[in-house]
Amino acid sequence: MTETCRTQPFDGQRPGTSGLRKPVKTFMQPRYLENFVQSVFDCVEGLRGATLALGGDGRYYNREAIQTILRLAAGNGVARVIVGRGGLFSTPAVSALIRQRQAIGGLILSASHNPGGPAGDFGIKFNSANGGPATEALTEAIYARSRTIDRYCIAPACHIDIDTLGEQTLAGMTVEVIDPVEDYARLMESLFDFERIRGLFRGGFRMRFDAMHAITGPYAHTIFERMLGAPAGTVIHGTPLADFGGGHPDPNLTHAAELVRQLGRPEGPDFGAASDGDGDRNMIMGHGCFVTPSDSLAILAANATRVPAYRDGLRGVARSMPTSRAVDRVAHKLDIPCYETPTGWKFFGNLLDAGRITLCGEESFGTGSDHVREKDGLWAVLFWLNLLAVRGQSVAEIVNEHWLRFGRDVYTRHDYEGIDSDAAGTLMARLRDRLSTLIGQTIGRHAVSGADDFAYTDPVDGSHAAAQGVRLLLGDEARIVYRLSGTGTQGATLRLYIERLETRREYLQADAQKQLADLIALAGEIADIRGLTGRDAPDVIT
Numbered sequence: 211m212t213e214t215c216r217t218q219p220f221d222g223q224r225p226g227t228s229g230l231r232k233p234v235k236t237f238m239q240p241r242y243l244e245n246f247v248q249s250v251f252d253c254v255e256g257l258r259g260a261t262l263a264l265g266g267d268g269r270y271y272n273r274e275a276i277q278t279i280l281r282l283a284a285g286n287g288v289a290r291v292i293v294g295r296g297g298l299f300s301t302p303a304v305s306a307l308i309r310q311r312q313a314i315g316g317l318i319l320s321a322s323h324n325p326g327g328p329a330g331d332f333g334i335k336f337n338s339a340n341g342g343p344a345t346e347a348l349t350e351a352i353y354a355r356s357r358t359i360d361r362y363c364i365a366p367a368c369h370i371d372i373d374t375l376g377e378q379t380l381a382g383m384t385v386e387v388i389d390p391v392e393d394y395a396r397l398m399e400s401l402f403d404f405e406r407i408r409g410l411f412r413g414g415f416r417m418r419f420d421a422m423h424a425i426t427g428p429y430a431h432t433i434f435e436r437m438l439g440a441p442a443g444t445v446i447h448g449t450p451l452a453d454f455g456g457g458h459p460d461p462n463l464t465h466a467a468e469l470v471r472q473l474g475r476p477e478g479p480d481f482g483a484a485s486d487g488d489g490d491r492n493m494i495m496g497h498g499c500f501v502t503p504s505d506s507l508a509i510l511a512a513n514a515t516r517v518p519a520y521r522d523g524l525r526g527v528a529r530s531m532p533t534s535r536a537v538d539r540v541a542h543k544l545d546i547p548c549y550e551t552p553t554g555w556k557f558f559g560n561l562l563d564a565g566r567i568t569l570c571g572e573e574s575f576g577t578g579s580d581h582v583r584e585k586d587g588l589w590a591v592l593f594w595l596n597l598l599a600v601r602g603q604s605v606a607e608i609v610n611e612h613w614l615r616f617g618r619d620v621y622t623r624h625d626y627e628g629i630d631s632d633a634a635g636t637l638m639a640r641l642r643d644r645l646s647t648l649i650g651q652t653i654g655r656h657a658v659s660g661a662d663d664f665a666y667t668d669p670v671d672g673s674h675a676a677a678q679g680v681r682l683l684l685g686d687e688a689r690i691v692y693r694l695s696g697t698g699t700q701g702a703t704l705r706l707y708i709e710r711l712e713t714r715r716e717y718l719q720a721d722a723q724k725q726l727a728d729l730i731a732l733a734g735e736i737a738d739i740r741g742l743t744g745r746d747a748p749d750v751i752t
Contacts, residue, residue: 212285223356225349227554229335237332248362249355251286258287265299266319267425267488268450269326284381285363294390300489302586303394305341320488323460327453342559342583401519406599420469420484423455461493485587491575492587496605504534507571526567532707533573534619552678560670617713624748626704634702656684687711
């Protein structure tokens with residue numbers, strides 16, 4: 211027996227590229243979560259009688275939200291919900307599960323790399339039957355429904371034990387609690403040469419993986435320490451905590467500071483990696499060596515045939531527009547297609563489903579392949595381990611050889627977080643207004659050879675995405691990109707991306723910030739970042 215409850219709409223329930231993210235206190239308002247989930251259910255065709263996946267990154271309010279969502283699923287006629295034990299699931303594991311179990315989709319509870327805890331953020335997104343994020347058409351339909359919703363259907367209150375494996379029943383619906391790691395670990399074992407990687411650790415190879423007290427801890431303990439034989443202690447911060455231990459679960463040089471220190475010591479490990487709140491991002495480091503996400507994608511593409519899953523070669527590659535053009539040079543050498551898309555994994559999903567690409571990535575520490583329809587942090591780490599085992603070289607040696615062969619796209623990203631939204635909007639509007647006048651100008655010692663607001667027409671379904679970021683091309687070798695991020699919940703985040711191709715052997719090892727100093731200053735002047743935002747420096751540099 212289910213009941214229909216009357217409700218009224220809440221403002222602002224528009225899902226972004228990664229679902230709906232708001233402060234925890236917003237989600238905890240009476241009816242707020244119910245309204246959004248019911249809006250999703252009202253827009254997903256074929257939901258009644260179907261199977262749904264459900265889980266999250268363990269952040270504050272995760273367990274309570276799961277109980278509510280289970281009741282809503284039962285009230286809307288879902289036949290089976292598969293839940294990760296303890297309410298835990300990494301985002302790539304949910305994507306894999308949806309595809310494996312032929313589910314109608316899945317609800318992922320995460321705000322990714324945003325802080326957790328009672329004063330932090332919460333998020334929820336729907337992944338469709340292909341395992342990937344909902345299309346823009348679906349998210350817009352969900353938003354439209356959230357603005358008119360007047361009722362939700364829910365089963366009576368009944369606590370479900372999500373900590374015990376097995377099946378239970380809720381108002382006629384089956385709730386299946388499974389180990390969130392087991393199926394994903396088997397998938398990884400099918401893609402990579404685990405025996406070769408075990409040989410690395412038997413030979414004394416030392417690694418540190420920072421799970422940042424987020425979802426990948428259980429996965430990393432199982433895969434690295436138990437299956438691959440890495441010593442105990444290889445995984446640090448491996449217990450998921452509701453507030454991520456007070457840290458910021460974002461795998462970059464700023465927020466993974468302890469890992470960076472360990473890899474920088476003379477006696478430090480040979481290899482280091484980190485992942486984020488929901489397990490879809492990755493940071494790769496060697497001893498004293500940081501690999502930019504853009505370079506990582508390019509290096510994996512250039513070496514893909516050394517790994518079992520990609521031994522037959524790549525159909526194509528794709529990158530988000532702000533990602534450096536390093537992978538473009540690899541694709542050219544391999545004579546395979548390279549697609550430039552807006553930020554957001556759903557754009558890669560269409561290309562993957564159509565069989566046009568095999569590998570893809572974003573500069574925001576996301577890399578993935580056709581094994582799922584999400585970026586996958588642990589997959590990227592295992593790819594690097596497999597590559598290190600096969601090549602028998604250090605991370606630095608592999609990176610340096612790549613630069614010698616393809617050139618180095620010296621690259622940096624500067625994030626200005628939590629700036630005034632109106633100021634950020636004014637900055638972007640002024641840049642767009644100047645686009646036509648910038649082309650052909652010489653600013654400082656740089657000639658502007660091109661300027662546009664990036665737009666994308668999907669080659670698979672013909673959909674069009676406009677206003678995806680302002681690009682300034684400086685000759686054939688340098689680029690400046692300005693873009694507002696949609697992942698924060700407070701104010702706006704301005705992201706500034708700068709790159710320059712370097713082929714001179716004597717400059718390949720130069721510090722990126724020093725090598726790009728003139729372009730960094732120029733980018734700030736063109737956009738008047740200081741004057742419009744009041745910021746003298748970015749909050750995060752990667």
